[in-house]
Amino acid sequence: MNDTIHQPVIYLDHAATSFPKPESVLQAMQHSMREEAANPGRGGHKMAIAAGRVLMRTRLELSSLFGVSNPSDIAFMPNTTAALNQGIQGCLQPGDHVVTTMMEHNSVRRPLEYMRKKYQVDVDYVTVDEAGQIDLSELRKLCSRKTRLIVCNHSSNLLGSILPIQEIAEIAQSVGAWLLVDAAQSAGSIPVDVKALGIDMLAFPGHKGLLGPQGTGGLYISPSLDLEPLIYGGTGSQSEEVDQPSVRPDRYEAGTPNTVGIAGLGAGVRYIKDIGVSVIGHHEWLLTQYAIEQLSAVRGLRLLGPQLGEPRTGIVSFILESIDPSALAFRLDREYGIAVRAGYHCTPLAHQSANTTLSGAVRSSFGYDTTKKDVEALVDAVRHIASSV
Template sequence: MNRASGKPVIYLDHAATSWPKPNSVLEAMRHSMLEEAANPGRGGHRMAIAAGRVLMRTRMELARLFGISNPSDIAFMPNTTAALNQAIKGLLRPGDHVIATMIEHNSVRRPLEYMRQEHGVQIDYVQVDETGKIDLLQLKSLCRANTRLIVCNHSSNLLGNVLPLTDIAEIARSRGAFFLVDAAQSAGVMDIDVGASGIDMLAFPGHKGLLGPQGTGGLYIHPSIDLVPLIHGGTGSQSEEANQPSVRPDRYESGTPNTVGIAGLGAGVRYVRSEGPAAIGRREWELTQSLMEQLSSVEGLRLLGPQLGEPRTGIVSFTLKGMDSAEIAFRLDRDYGIAVRAGYHCTPLAHHSANTSISGAVRSSFGCTTTRADIEALIIAMRDIAASV
């Protein structure tokens, strides 16, 4: 069992951010801060060069992980939200049409709705069933001559379902649209190959399944796509020009980067690659199955997402009849030392699809450090709480 603020804690909130991080991540950040914390690309002295190498090494690790041929097609971002905003706002123009799904996070929905209100972009949302299964026939029927982008998450942060990226990419390709994937819940726990899957842009966090620190993430941009940068400014390159550089990744990385955080991200990616994303995901899936089997017999408890035996990421969300989700999470924390997430999880469309718009839901989510003992503790706690309703 881990400890936080001096007290034991069973941490089951990895879908929000992974914790604790591998020691190698902490060591990489400490080394960077002590030895390499100059400004990369902003000088020719040895520390600035060393800092630049930190960024390049991490970029190369990410390229190997995601099957990206040119590491310079990866732009570092502070989080997935920033990456999605760069992709959506940098690509779309007035009159364009976008297709998303009913299980998108607000990091997709809100930029899209902004583009609708301010720039006349047209949006359709594909229906999903209660388990998160997408209607591919409806997706095809929604495509128009002006459909420029199809965007979806790889896995819902509420339901844990896994969308068929290759099938969706094929539909996008056949209609001449670009395909953007939100990998907030899948990066590091599922094998992702952008070329094999037909992904044009991939937004990912550094602080979740990749085990890096908060404040890190990135966006892969296919070399055929030129996004309008959201931020213009100093890049350390082409400083004599008034316009933003066209060279990658500088075009999308204005300002001093989070070098120390990126050093930690690089260590996290190396850890993930050594373990293997598929192996990590398999362990998490096995924990979800064990939890679901036990919770399915708790009276009044409803499990969300795919059924037993079906693919899902390490997320198990549920409701309990007669009790608000926030109260359940409060009691789990106070009485059992279990950290989960309750409420609407920044994904109201998914709650609409799951018929939990009124109650919200409790979300437990697993990571590399989650054990069967952690799962057993949650099962015991939920049986106690359910018996008290």
């Protein structure tokens, strides 16, 4: 069966995963697969060493992207979810207190709720307003000396709003808590410097704004934080020891890594660094402003998230009163060849804040390849559907 999609797709689902990937990413993966996809760190032959270098090169690219001094403080993970689980489960003790927000992805909420049930971890959620902002004084009030961790996203995957990470880090430091930032929607679109911002752990995807393939991501872990590993096993190092090595990154990278994917991720990071993260972020912001201006003129349409002119990442979510979001997304795809995502976007509490709990929403999300023409096509299609139902 040939199920390749032949018709051109206007891809507006970058918040889920970026597409297409740059040619250099495809080439790096093909080169790795053909020439050097031996097992890195497991053997002294030339090809294993070459594979190890691929990992090191990508780690170096990521370190310079995120202001990390020691590349070994970055552990590769298969996605943001794995990185968040490692960060959350690795630093909490029974009875600890955690503060998070009502805007988090299930990849934060579910591990926290698991820790609550299993280890009596106490979890508080800071409320979020309709524009996707938190009240810092509420966060301050919820934090105490018992608070071990603050975990929040840098940018909401429903609303595109951006949280003030530096101020949140100051609150975390004032009570001696760690700060774990979920950079799923910001890595590659907003400059992130972990030292300047005061971030103790940064969970990031490789497959979204960094333009790498699916199955890649990572976790930066501050050198002052001794996280308990989540996965134990072979690392190719200290094999005679029964305990997991204490040396980084091996401590957090048990099992054969995704060498081919990591080769692609390195090329993706090089690609965005050549363009400039701020340039990419600004391009995406301009597209959101255009989309908001145009969509706000469609009858019966309600936009979610920050107002026109406010900072946001490349996400514009909305609902049409006359048609269910899933039906709208289906029609956009089947009749207009436009790929967007409908539903709850794995963030049910954010829908509570946005007053869309009953309906969910349609989310369009833009990348560096997205053009004004793509946004025009979306607006035209939505307008057309709105007038036909």
